[in-house]
Each structure stands twice: as C-alpha cells, then as structure tokens.
Amino acid sequence: MSKARFEQLREQLDQVNLEILEVLNRRAELVSEIGLLKNGKTTERFDPIREKEMLDKVVAANEGPFQNDTIRHLFKQIFQASLNLQEEEKKSLLV
C-alpha cells in the first residue's frame, strides 16, 4: 500500500475521532439541559427505564460493523459518564 494512502486514512481517523468528541459533548450538554428542566437543578437521577428505551432504539438502528453487545457496552459507558458529569455539576453548585 502507498504511504500516502495510509496517511490519508489516518487523517480520516483523526477527523472521525473529533466528530465523536463533538457529538459526545453535544450529548452531555443536552443531558444537562434536560436535567435542569426536569428538576430545576443539574442532577438527573438514573432512570433505568429511559436508559433501556434509549439503548433499544440505538441497537434497533445498528447496522454494524460493531455488534449490538459492543454498542450496548459503549453507550452504557457514555450514559455513566453523563451521570458522573451531572454529579460533578451538582457538587460544584453546592460549594
């Protein structure tokens, strides 16, 4: 393979990484907004029913190459990170 092609693919990968970063942070902002509207504060409690509903929708739309179990795992990590962020925001408001 040509080195140029390889470099091109690596650049594409870096670009996709930045897209993932952007959409993860956009999701975090949205979750904060929902939490604020819901409770008048930034903490949204864990809602297993809503979480399952979101996961089911994502998995239903999954066409791979990642398998459904992998997608579930990654999204659970994202959900957890969002909850942790809300906890941090709550603490910072209490200081």
Added chain:
Amino acid sequence: MSKARFEQLREQLDQVNLEILEVLNRRAELVSEIGLLKNGKTTERFDPIREKEMLDKVVAANEGPFQNDTIRHLFKQIFQASLNLQEEEKKSLLV
C-alpha cells in the same frame, strides 16, 4: 417546564444517540480498512504510540462539558472495541 419541551429534548437526545452510533460504526469501518491495508489482513495490532497520539489530539480539541479524563476513558473503550472487532473479523476469516 412544559411537557412538550421535555419531549422535544428527549427526541433530540435520541437523535444524538443515533449520530453517535453512526460515527462509531464509521470509525470501525475505517479502522478495518486501515488494518487491511497495513497487514493484508483485518487485524491491526495494538499500537500504544498511535493510540496516545490519537488521544492527545482528541483531548487537545476538547472544550467540554466532558472533562479530559472522561474523554480519555470513553475513547479508550472505543479503541478497545475496535481491536475486539478486528479480532472477531480475523477469527471469522480463519473458520
């Protein structure tokens, strides 16, 4: 808050989830392509230097609300999932 606004935000969240799904799978396809070009097979070995380089670029671009440590954690999960996928693809070729 109005119920309509809440529903609207939930729909936005579902939409963002699907965007994350799309870009995660796009990343997985790109990693497979790089692996194929690199080795003539679908397995790309773990490359800690390249992984660190990718993480540094992502963290440098991070403007929050997720903190850098959270972004690092989520991306490590994504990298690991990509490696696992490559292993699965390799096994399926060997059967």
